[in-house]
Amino acid sequence: MPFSHCGTLIPRVSDEAVVASAWERFLQDKPLENEGVRKVVLASWQRCRSEAVDPARPSAPGAAAERVRQLQRLNSDLCDVARPALESLRDILRECGTLIMLCDQGGTILQLSGETRVRNVGEEINLATGGCWNEEVIGTNAIGTAIVTGAPVQIHANEHFCLDVKRWTCAAAPILDPFDHSLLGVVDVSGVKESLHGHTLGLVVAAARQIECELGRRDVARHERLLTRAIDHFIRYASDYVVLIDSRGRIVRTNGNAQAARETYNLQMLLQVGSQVPELDLARPEADRYRQRPQWLRPEWLHPLKDHEGVLGTMVVIPLAVGDRHPAISLPKTVTTPASDDAFGEIIGESEVLKAAKARARRVAMLDLAVLLLGETGAGKELFARALHRAGPRAAAPFIAVNCGALTRELLASELFGYAEGAFTGARRGGLPGKFEQADGGTLFLDEIGEMPLDMQPHLLRVLQDGVVVRLGDTRERCVSVRMIAATNRDLQNEVNAGRFRQDLYHRLSVVNLHLPALRERPGDIETIVEHLNNKMARKYGCAPKRLDPAVKQALLDYGWPGNIRELQNAFEVMFALSEDDVIDISLLPPSIAQAEWSSPASPTSAPVPPSFGGLKEIERQAILDAIAKAHGNMSMAARTLGISRSTLYVKMAAIRAQPCDSGAVAARVFR
Template identity: 45%
Template sequence: MAPERKDFFSNPQDESDVMNAWHSFLGGGERPVDTLRALVDASWQRSLEARVDPRMRSGPRPLAEGELYLLRERQRELLEASAPVMAHARDFLTETGTLMALADTRCTILNTEGDLPAIDSAETIHLMPGATWSEGACGTNAIGTALAVGKPVQIHSAEHFCEGIKRWTCSATVMRHPLDGEVVGVLDVSGLSQTYNRQTLALVVTAASRIEARLAAAEMERRYRLLDRAMGRLSGGDGVVLFDRRGNVVRANEHAALAIRSADGEMELAQGLRRVPGFAVGQQGQLAAGLLPSWVKPEWIEPLIVDGKPLGTLLVVPRSPASGWRADAGGAAVGAVPCSGMAADPFAAIVTMDAGMNATIAKARQLARTRMPVLLQGETGVGKEEFARGIHGNRGGPFVALNCGGLSRELLASELFGYADGAFTGARKGGMVGKIEAADGGTLFLDEIGEMPLDMQPNLLRVLEQGEIYRLGENTPRRVNFRLVAATHRDLRQDIAAGRFRMDLFYRIAVTNLRIPALRERQGDVEVLAQHFLERFRRAQGQGPERITPDALRVLRSYPWPGNVRELRNLVEGLVLLCEEPSVTCAHLPHEFQAVHDAAQPGSCNPSGAMSMAEGEEDLIRRAIRASEGNLTLTARKLQIAKSTLYAKMHRYGLSRDDK
């Protein structure tokens, strides 16, 4: 057995030798190095230095009921995260002679579950809620030693320091906070010596990992609420730094670094978590006294409390009137005079008269002033890329777009991350720059991010967290700095519940959400957009109808528009190409549009009865072939579809070029 493996697990066969070593140790003699594990030897030394009585028969007396209640209230987060695991232990440890114990960072037991006879036996040595099992209180034991060394340990029988607990075998590991790695508690499984099983340690580590995962999920939910609450405060002229409740830097706006320097201060704001203990908030929202940096003024600090619970803290460093600084195109603060001209409106391409849509644009304008990630949500065709371009705006740097849907896993990986020369068969000579690297200094727009394969999502998450990218086939990281805008038509929360999307990636990309309303929800926009596209394509083609009749507009208003603005745009472009009269009337509309209009209404355009969407598509293709005189390349161009798609649709409907 390798030395580290021997040090990791107890060996019951060494029981008598370990007991002899214990007697020798207490008498000041030598311990046999080939029998006593280094882990145990070091723990005995710490126990002796702490003046623990080796003849103790049990752990210290537990806390009084009232004190234990207050302790559990302070540790509610850990107890809630561990509740399903402890409840499961109640079942799977039954009749095993073992129990599971959850302890805090002082090794005070908060809860026990498991085999009832084992729980009763454990109470005889005070291995029970309210009792503290640190090395300083009980000597070598799995709970206290795991906390002392910060890793999984197994302590069996004679390896315990105190005589009264040498009949027990225990396995324990620490649990760490998912964001900063700080130890938050200890999980232990204990039983009488005859219950020893080497696999118990693996059981404990697995159970602890489940608790850590639940802690991570709860923390990401809190972080999402924190960012949502603070989003509006990160814009503006002051330097703003957002901390979570543990004092970790969550986000800093583009003015923060210069504002802090102007205040003669210093703070690490690089990408990734940076803990500043002075900004950790207590349960009542109070900051730790005496730990704030000396340059921070109390009036600059604003606790963020939601529903009576502290979520974090804002540090707002006022802009110095003499500095006159603003944000440059790359997001860094530079000394400058106010700009004299106004840049072109980046949202000018979005045409609307709807109040809800205008409110969405107003929120997007606010987001455009920050660099935080944005998740755009909306049905296919609502204009998510137009919003992404508007959010990118005039800040400079490239705007790089990639649709994550419809690509194989291998192609998507190479498109995103790029690849080195010779990375795989058929790789381009000299390699290829991926979309992430190409977006350095600008904005990366990932459309349909919900279609990204699950096993690729951790790679994107690492790029977002670390600001580094590895091309396929390379081992050298490349630094990247970009603003992410993602989009999806899916419900990612449902995908998370179904195991199709990672929760940690969701909360990283959805710092704030922007829902874009469907076209059928936008009052009056069908007519406005139809006229807009008609004029646009008439100018482009130099021909086409000049207007759409009121009856035809009424039909368009009644249609549900499953393809949204994209579908309306394509329809109008087809009408401009195919309509040879000065006005678009009901007769020019495909049958699926006529079918939505009630034949009994005045001006009905549906004398022939309802027809299916497929029939309408077939009719549109037939008319496009006729207008192109059988030239299928020109037909595909007019319909704005690939030639291969046109062939597939013609085969489906039994059409040929002779249908002209």
């Protein structure tokens, strides 16, 4: 038989006898000169020979029930997305006597449906949930061959490599990750060989494409949400190397100097968009991720990103310039660099409350006492902690930071106290020192101390009292000497009264309390901070500082800044980056700030002023003011009322504000 048929996708029933003869000759290592074996099948047979697959193997190996459940959890997204496509296949093939299957990337069957009679027959060769149909173990078959080739394939009867599988026919198509095109799984339709249909391969290909499209849609939606949550981190850690990783451990975006990160921390990992970080695949059990986490990946670098639907991914922040990690306080109007001998020089501000906090911190720094930093999120607690360390007697020793709110109880315990070799499955050879040991002689900064689990607090108290650390799984005591600085945005005294925080630990940590003022408590510093940020962004983006529209400046001064200086910096950089010329106008205000501005008590609520007869411009002007007033400052609603886009409305507002008008009082109330 000529080779013209050997490359086709669809097998032919008429070739069964020829293929059977070729298989026997192949097992006898005889040449197959003009045998009618398709190229995809022959290549698979050759792989089976190289892997020493036993052609007499009666069935595929199976996974234990618990392992199957674990694989289903690992592939929960795939299983969820595939369900409608598999149900459609089942409806189409209901009368064909076939099994419809979804397999993972290793060929293990995760889901299977079909009529009972066919399922019973399939179980004889373990064509059932948990069966592993990888080529390496069960030879040529549609599932395993599709995995190896990465392409759809149909394998019929004698084309199978193992004898007991030859009574089956099957068609399979790979499911590829829309993001990086890696293999996620396989859709397969199998039946006894009499059920062969040429259209089956087309059906499984269509099902696989349907699954890929839905996965892609979900990926796009999740990545949009992830990037929205991550923008603050990219801005906040602009001087560091930042890696954004989605919930499946795939690198979505990076920012910063990758080469500097590799050289500073001797990183061997490829930190490029599209590459995989299995240790941050959130579908995997946390214990597995922790045990396999590489030594270079420090837990304090990990920042989980969440929204209302749960954890979206992880931001890995690899510090490159410690002094710029948290630019929470800006430079004075002179934009001079603080003196290098002033540890508190980076904490900029001339308000009395900030001066008082800095003066108290300077006095406390040299006393080597435990300090509890109290302040709202974004008020600069870590910046103060680092300044206390640099100004204290331990400045030459390590400063080690741990975020108590970012780790589970088990991970936090091992991070703080370390563990011995063999303490648990996957523990590193030789064990691992904890943060107390790493900070020995220096400063240990425990951020978000109020989040520490109650049952862990006695262990921390003992170390603080005795100066002795015992690693998990060990009996040896190790003496440590650290200065303790803790921080929280909670009222710890209330936590103590509520029974959520130990009173003895509270008193041990709060030898000295240092209250950091919120930004709204020092509004006089806002203009100085904004001016510094303007110059800083100009240097970063390689352009001249930009001029702020007076309305923007007033909005920044009037806003309450619940996220404090961190929120101010993030908001300003976004406006700076999005402005297309040398002016930051009111249209660039973040929605939260703009909404607060327009809904403030100063917004007009009285009846609109009748329009004057000054022409069309005055009528348009008054219509805009009236629409904003009726919408109670909601700019989107006002734009819809006027029948224009919101951006057009902002442009018209800016023009109105720049022109003198008779009803200036109304304009002032709206644009204040």
